Amino acid sequence: MRVQPEQFDPAAGFPPASRDDWARLALGVLRRSGAEPGSPEEALASLSFTTYDDVTVAPLYDAADLPAGSGVPGFAPYVRGARAVGGAWDVRQRHAHPDPDLTREAVLADLENGVTSLWLVLGEGGLDLAHLPRALGGVHLDLAPVVLDAGAGTAAAADAYLRLAAGRGVAPAGGNLGADPLGLRARTGAPVSLDLAGLARRAAEFPGLRAVTVDATPYHDAGGSDAEELGCSIATGVAYLRALTDAGLTVEQALAQIEFRYAATADQFLTIAKFRAARMLWARVAEACGAPGHGGQVQHAVTSSAMMTARDPWVNMLRTTLACFGAGAGGARAVTVQPFDARLGLPDAFARRIARNTHALLVEEAGVAHVADPAGGSWYVERLTADLAAAAWDWLQDIERAGGAGAALERLIPERLAATWARRSRDIARRTFPVTGVSEFPNLGEKRPARPAAPEPAAGGLPRVRYAGAFEDLRDRADRAEPRPRVFLATIGPVAAHTARASFAANLFEAGGLATVAGGPRTDPAEIAEEFRRSGAAVACLCSSDRLYAEHAAPVAAALRRAGATRVWLAGKGDHEGVDAVLHAGCDALDVLHATFDDLGVAP
Template sequence: MTVHAEEFHPGAGFPPGTREEWRRLALEVLRKSGAEVASPEEALAYATYDGVTVRPLYDASDLPADPGPPGFPPFVRGTRAVGGALSGWDVRQRHAHPDPAITREAVLADLENGGTSLWLVLGEGGLDIAALPEVLDGVYLDLAPVVLDAGAGTARAADAYLRLADARGTAPAGGNLGADPIGLRARTGAPVPLDEAVALARRVREIPALRAITVDATPYHDAGGSDAEELGCSLATGVAYLRALTDGGLSVQEALGQVEFRYAATADQFLTIAKFRAARLLWARVAEACGAPGHGGQVQHAVTSSAMMTARDPYVNMLRTTLACFGAGVGGAEAITVQPFDARLGLPDAFARRIARNTHALLVEEAHVARVADPAGGSWYVERLTADLAAAAWEWFQAIEAAGGAEAALERLIPERLAATRDRRSRDIARRTWPITGVSEFPLLDERRPVRRPAPEPATGGLPRIHYAQGFEALRDRADRAPERPLVFLATIGPVAAHTARATFAANLFQAGGIATVAGGATTDPAQIAEAFTRSGAAAACLCSGDKLYAEHAAAVAAALAGAGARKVWLAGKGHYEGVDATLYAGCDALDVLRTTFDDLGVAP
């Protein structure tokens, strides 16, 4: 039986819900948990690093202005009027192996197994530009778009690519020559004139679909910046290029058609979705201010975040990149690069590249993520988050412009702003309120990581490149270099039910730094606990139990451990007890605890 849409009411038969009813029920739950709060919205809300408040409940009153339909200004809902049911997004895999033969084999494998375009890293940190014809041997340039990433060698790489296309008598199918002088300065610190980028844009403006300029916002993300900071820096860079291009003889419409944007996609799927939607909204606003609103559809290339990738327990990276790819696809990115799970270990192997390709295939072919345009559109939460993120990014963009633009702001304003955000996130990571699975949480001490050939070192000298896990991973490396793995004894006081929660917490924290743990038995006898400590061979101990048993036994057990030779006695929990040197608890600075423990145990730096 066919049911007409106007006759189908999914909510029929259910009483209407109200915000007040939700507030009443939420307060009941919070108070049962022991929290005394007046407002559940305030108690359950949190702020992003951009100051955007994420609330626990949204309704229709939270919707911002109508974003319009897909394919039309302001392009919040995408630059295409229909979904990508037939082709999905452009599967753009990155290639940086310096051996031309290996790269050519990988390129052909990608294109034969789901890849639709290529991203080639040339020059420093990648392939020799002279090897471009060899690498692209067998690649149909009129079918597979090529994106170049050659840094200071952009002009030479672009010339080599265009001459190769001319020699084959074919026009490139699309792609980008990768001119990004401001992005290069952000990476290396070296000032690069914009003339070269303008010359390339003039050279290729008659080639349909091929663009000359990439606004790469990932240097700001890789330096620890927030989403709005990444967006604001990209806007300022894009505007600087528009000024240079129009001064160089291109019309506003031609200039807009020469620019493509590259953003990082993270495992925070909702912020990723909102970021790509907000980026289009903001660029459409710039195009409107330039007098070309119909040409403000931003072309977006998403690449899964390098900062979020871990060298420890690298297989978890498959989950991170899947979430990131999902977020970018739902957010409307035209092209997506999924980094191989072993990217932190060196040059990826064929298996890792295959998993990266298949991530796209699963999301497009099996999960049908690309079947409709803007599947998150209309969500009260996503629409509000998009608008709030765009507002924060626009404010940051205006601050950059007030400082003289992107180039001038790279001298001081941008690095200082990113450093402040980086420090806030680092504190959260150290306190494990920003958990990193497989590293700061649920570490695997006996992991056997795959071995990869070292990757070429990328250009440096500009903004730093950070990895969220680097603090914990440095300690893991320090522990692995020790002749024997550092060990802490867990003095479990009382029955299993009393000590399990804190023993598990303490073990997880110490192991996050590569320190092994061994637990004693379920007893309150200080002598038995001290004897178990001596047998363990550990040099430090941590008391684990409930507050009631701590009050009765902590001082005696701590004294017994000290008498047995413990250099340091920790306690899992809070409170002051005689003989206890320090405490560790949820929200404590885990990195500081671990560094202190290394020093107590005499582990060499």
Template structure:
């Protein structure tokens, strides 16, 4: 029998590969595809909204330096030194139903079925703080941490919670009173003096395992901001709180111990992983500058992005939140909130909350995602992306500091920067470079969405709150309101094989705005196609075929469609043909096409 060597090298019989080998092979493939390029790295690279270049290939030379070890400064690899199934992240569920009885029932159901902490929205758009004893009746505060989110009524809610804990004679482990005056101003425009947050911090330091302050960075994300912009704003806010707390009598160490951070997690799993790792690196750098590097372990709460959630085809949100939860967990978040898939439709029902918490249970207990500390550590791509993102965020933080700090920057600098990023993102969404499954791609025009009780309006007045799908969803709503669903006629010229690809492309494009499509049937006879158009009951047509058949028939078909009453004739492709008004093609402004079509069909948006 063959005796295996003690050391087995599976690649031993293959020649070593080099970056130059890859460049030569990649360049050959690109040129055979028709691309005239000299650098495959440049041709295949992608740039994020922060200006970070994502390369197609990484190797050991891309490592930015030693990221340290888990549980030690600079905490890039996590604030815990060991993993394990029993020490996974905190599964935190959010509750915003203003009905105390229903909220109590939902809270108890969550805690009995995998949730380990509760996030309560109080005040305007949530529960009355006076209802806390009723809502938390039956909740073991020493076992289930409670995080408050009460906005302008934070002091009232915190007082009610601390009084409740004192009456029960127990310590509320891991609770957070949720003071965030700068975040409140960002979200609502309401200016609240930081003195109240300082007073809560003084009280909280006397209660073991209770924090007073949450740096909520999600308003910057929800305004359309980038990852580095969200991070930079959060660090600037955290630094502002450190100054206020130390000026108010807390030591630097105590001040660091009172602050928790909340970030959005998106379906871009690698950027989410890098964001949470970068956030810890940034906060550790602040702690080092303050002379307390050992206290720089950032406490992180991840919540799946509200901006990425869709009201249309909401079932796809289950997939988005699963990816976001995975990214946050792998990135090392201490607590994760998965928003129910129906969050855009109103108050989540029992089924939606169950799916949300089971998403986390599956990842923690079945997929064992929490068993390993920092599984992305050592990845050339993840380490480089973490460092690059942290660098961009630090530059933005410094710009905010030069403008006078987090509060002063909210006057003009932050809103203008976020608006510029949202404008760039909106252009990419409109052109489907940032696709949204079920909305801008593969829409279900005749979907029947689940009905939900309306959720209370969240206070506004600060930074705008956007949803990536809002442009398409506004048009879908308009199409649904119309007396009859708007229709576009697809003139398929020639055999099915010649027209199917572009007809499918055009149908998908128009359906993203709720516009139905009808096909002419394969033909090259202009009169036959025009007769089918008359039966279609519309005034807008789109030619669909191959470039060769366009050259032979497009002008004649367009002319016949005009005589049949067509007000607008589109063409799926990029050729110039007589009688054609405009073209549809990959990368065109789909929202502009849809709005134009609505105008041509007389549909009010």
């Protein structure tokens, strides 16, 4: 028998609980774990963390954290979506292969298997514009929207594409001509002049076709934070609005010609909040311009390039799935999932298939797109959205005070992004920002797939960072050495005493490509030294418990020295005679690895 809702109270029999009650319970648990917060408030603070935008993420949220003004889907301020109803997002696949025949084959396979729009890279770093007709051979341009990415050749690419459609007697099915002079300048450092208004007027002749892309991914790829990416994008959008309206377009016409492109990362909640905050910000701009009903931002999400790894590339499938989920749940209109082998070169058919099926799984099987704004109403997501939008708006005002996006690209934006990347780099080095399969749980025996080299993107402009880059460079350096350099793990005492720290040390050294050789469960310094000699290593690391270190660390370190160890590490903390330095959670793993490489004489 079905129980009616009014007859069933899930909270019946339970006393009412408050945030203070939870904080007191958390305080007790923390004290039992060895932490010593002085009050419930300090307990909550100790469980909080701060993002790179200095936004505090708390361990607990309640109705008091809910900001006002999220609205409803499809209406200003569009936080809950630019569309009033849910529905599948546009599955947009990127193609940059320079061979037009292989591109055509890949494009047709994509369109036959779930892709709904195409993103074509033309010119430097992609397909030669002269080959566009061959690459789009067999493509129904009146059914498949095409987004162009031609950089300085945008005007010529737009002409070629529109001529191609006209020659086939069809009108383009939408898409974007890709005019983005400030984004191109951010990527390459080269100022480019494009007739935005002229392109906008041409695009306006075809329903659904836009002329202007605000690509915010160069700011993300330079190591910027989410709010910095948002602020740069809104500042760029404002610059384009000024250019279009100065050329005679109305505000409404100008707004209808602009699409925004953002990076989606494996941090699903920040990704959801970022896309919601972006719509809030753009709606605020439209309202300030006198067109509040036209501020529904059109968003294209691209899974982050910075987070992709060349090592253990299969893990990228998990990263892009989380990023796609975050973008879809956050309300992106179109989503591009990068193939898992993107860091290795040009993707193959299998990698593109997995990228397509990531969308299909989330949309068809998981039902992520069945409702509009599935995260809406979550106290955590709503608060995070509002805080992220506030941080981005502050950054936007800094850019505007500097003279706008164009002027800020001279100094303000690069310096701000560099400072954020320095903070993130420190966390990566200390492995508090872990990269699975690289800085954590590396697989030295992996067999990576081989891929043809991808065309090099245009140089200059903002840097392109890789979260895994510093560790992967060391892995490459270790791979070139013959034999592979190794570190001896001097495991002192029984297995139960040394296993945790031996595993920690092995994980750290292997993150740099160094092999580890573990000794037996011994305490005799002479026996451990003999194992060290047989290992062929020149560096050793003591692994055991604090209690056993007190008795055995100094004599074992001395024996290892006599056996030829150039450096003796210790996994743990504390000062011990004969030990050069210690490894511990939160230590600078890159510093440890560089020092070890030098000790082992590994060539750069």
